[in-house]
Amino acid sequence: MIRFLFLTIFSLFLLISCGINRSFKQSVDLSKYQQKSFELINQDSVLLVDQNFLHKNKSGNWELFLSGNPYELGTKNGLLTKKLYQNQEKIFFSAVEEMIGKDKNIGFLRTFLKWFNRDIQKYIKEDYKEELYAMSKFASDEYDFLAPNYQRNLYLHGAHDIGHAMNDLMLVGCSSFAVWDEFSENGELIVGRNFDFYLNDEFAENKLVQMIQPEDGFGFLSVSWSGFIGVASGMNTQGLTVTINAGKSSIPLKAKTPISLVVREILQYAQNIDQAIEIAQKSKVFVAESILVSSANDKKAVILEVSPKKFDVVYPKENYLISTNHFQGEIYQKDHRNQKQIAESHSSYRYQKLQEEIRTNQPINAQKSANILRDLNGLNDKKIGYGNEKALNQLLAHHGIIFRPEKKLVYVSSAPYNLGEFTVYDLNLLNDSMNYQTKIVIDSLKIDQDDFVKSTTFFQYEEYKILRKEIHQRLKNKEWIDEEKMKQYISYNTEFWEVYFDAAQNFVLKGKFDAAIEMLEIAKIKEITTIPDERKVDDLLKKLKKKIR
Numbered sequence: 001m002i003r004f005l006f007l008t009i010f011s012l013f014l015l016i017s018c019g020i021n022r023s024f025k026q027s028v029d030l031s032k033y034q035q036k037s038f039e040l041i042n043q044d045s046v047l048l049v050d051q052n053f054l055h056k057n058k059s060g061n062w063e064l065f066l067s068g069n070p071y072e073l074g075t076k077n078g079l080l081t082k083k084l085y086q087n088q089e090k091i092f093f094s095a096v097e098e099m100i101g102k103d104k105n106i107g108f109l110r111t112f113l114k115w116f117n118r119d120i121q122k123y124i125k126e127d128y129k130e131e132l133y134a135m136s137k138f139a140s141d142e143y144d145f146l147a148p149n150y151q152r153n154l155y156l157h158g159a160h161d162i163g164h165a166m167n168d169l170m171l172v173g174c175s176s177f178a179v180w181d182e183f184s185e186n187g188e189l190i191v192g193r194n195f196d197f198y199l200n201d202e203f204a205e206n207k208l209v210q211m212i213q214p215e216d217g218f219g220f221l222s223v224s225w226s227g228f229i230g231v232a233s234g235m236n237t238q239g240l241t242v243t244i245n246a247g248k249s250s251i252p253l254k255a256k257t258p259i260s261l262v263v264r265e266i267l268q269y270a271q272n273i274d275q276a277i278e279i280a281q282k283s284k285v286f287v288a289e290s291i292l293v294s295s296a297n298d299k300k301a302v303i304l305e306v307s308p309k310k311f312d313v314v315y316p317k318e319n320y321l322i323s324t325n326h327f328q329g330e331i332y333q334k335d336h337r338n339q340k341q342i343a344e345s346h347s348s349y350r351y352q353k354l355q356e357e358i359r360t361n362q363p364i365n366a367q368k369s370a371n372i373l374r375d376l377n378g379l380n381d382k383k384i385g386y387g388n389e390k391a392l393n394q395l396l397a398h399h400g401i402i403f404r405p406e407k408k409l410v411y412v413s414s415a416p417y418n419l420g421e422f423t424v425y426d427l428n429l430l431n432d433s434m435n436y437q438t439k440i441v442i443d444s445l446k447i448d449q450d451d452f453v454k455s456t457t458f459f460q461y462e463e464y465k466i467l468r469k470e471i472h473q474r475l476k477n478k479e480w481i482d483e484e485k486m487k488q489y490i491s492y493n494t495e496f497w498e499v500y501f502d503a504a505q506n507f508v509l510k511g512k513f514d515a516a517i518e519m520l521e522i523a524k525i526k527e528i529t530t531i532p533d534e535r536k537v538d539d540l541l542k543k544l545k546k547k548i549r
Contacts, residue, residue, distance in 0.1 A: 195232050
């Protein structure tokens with residue numbers, strides 16, 4: 001699918017390629033800023049630039065505090081996170097190379113990136129371009145053959161968008177919810193979410209908790225990765241929270257405003273839901289997205305459903321709201337892509353699972369929110385296999401996060417996945433005078449690591465992941481896998497349908513059709529993730545039954 005996508009876009013590119021070189025010549029004028037030099041100081045495992053800092057907390061997450069104008073934010077960010085930033089870029093582009101084939105397709109990738117991002121600067125706010133440009137000076141020169149530093153940074157900010165637009169590139173499958181009044185403890189507004197943006201395990205190793213105090217707008221906290229100024233999950237000092245969940249989208253023909261920068265603008269400049277709606281409605285995006293916004297000032301949440309041609313607001317019918325990966329508003333009810341997403345993906349299943357969890361566990365508090373986000377089972381507590389995307393906890397989350405907007409508290413998970421300790425940040429202390437000695441973390445409120453991490457089952461799952469990668473590669477190459485190894489593979493994840501499907505494919509390679517059919521029959525009684533997956537199992541089963549007649 002990915003190669004087909006590139007070939008399709010390349011064909012279009014040949015027809016409308018005029019002027020793409022301008023995407024490599026884009027620049028930003030920083031002359032209006034006093035471009036003073038900053039000194040980087042390493043003090044007791046804390047990197048300092050003025051009162052701004054970067055350090056790793058005891059849970060293993062990096063914490064970054066920045067303040068100033070766009071030039072200062074970008075420059076200090078680059079200075080403090082240079083090693084992390086360069087490493088994250090290497091991880092990302094190495095993964096892209098692996099997907100499309102190293103060397104052979106790099107020339108095309110370079111051309112595609114130039115063409116696809118030819119007008120992206122037109123759709124990004126000047127202050128964000130300035131911040132990105134200042135930070136990009138600290139990028140590595142290793143990927144200059146793809147594009148200059150600044151242009152590459154722009155491309156990376158559209159990775160979430162283009163990732164979920166490609167049907168076969170499963171980067172996102174997020175779940176989020178908000179509860180208040182009778183559904184929460186003491187009626188408090190509480191929001192929880194898993195951000196399941198997955199490229200590979202390395203990409204999530206250095207999670208970055210960014211605490212930003214911009215010269216203009218409100219201070220905010222967000223969780224993402226180095227080199228990224230957009231927002232996927234965050235809360236500002238007004239108690240307004242924003243999280244994004246991908247919807248079903250057509251493949252875009254050019255980049256516009258990355259969703260993460262729309263969300264950054266909402267977080268930086270909105271203090272209530274109406275202001276968030278105004279910002280989102282005027283933004284020109286290039287994919288479909290659900291943006292869950294909650295507000296301490298409004299004491300409720302709404303979902304903003306945005307796409308290149310449509311916009312809708314979903315208001316709560318009860319005192320809770322759920323967002324997975326399909327649209328719920330009236331405008332999108334007849335949208336064929338959204339209908340297909342509801343019918344065939346795992347989004348509707350996770351929606352139902354969240355409904356079940358909220359009603360079963362009310363009144364919800366922070367600990368119960370963490371339990372919900374960490375839940376490995378399906379509806380009615382059914383065992384559906386580890387890593388099944390029908391689970392709220394797919395064991396691949398970049399981060400889990402919980403917001404208590406009225407208290408200005410943010411709970412951020414640590415590795416592995418969303419199972420590690422949740423560190424609690426008090427945004428009442430986020431202001432211009434904050435420094436690395438500010439006690440912004442409230443240790444007494446932390447949520448402990450999940451017990452599952454210490455279990456034998458968890459270690460078996462980690463072994464399963466390694467073995468799965470090997471087995472899928474060998475099956476792709478049509479290489480027979482020893483039956484004992486396949487038995488071990490199945491034993492690590494016995495409730496997951498896919499291990500039986502893989503075993504069936506392996507038996508087919510040896511012409512053992514009866515054994516393959518037996519494996520497929522077992523797969524069919526498990527909780528298969530999507531309708532296309534069910535078809536895949538059924539099609540192979542029909543084919544094999546014909547062979548043995």
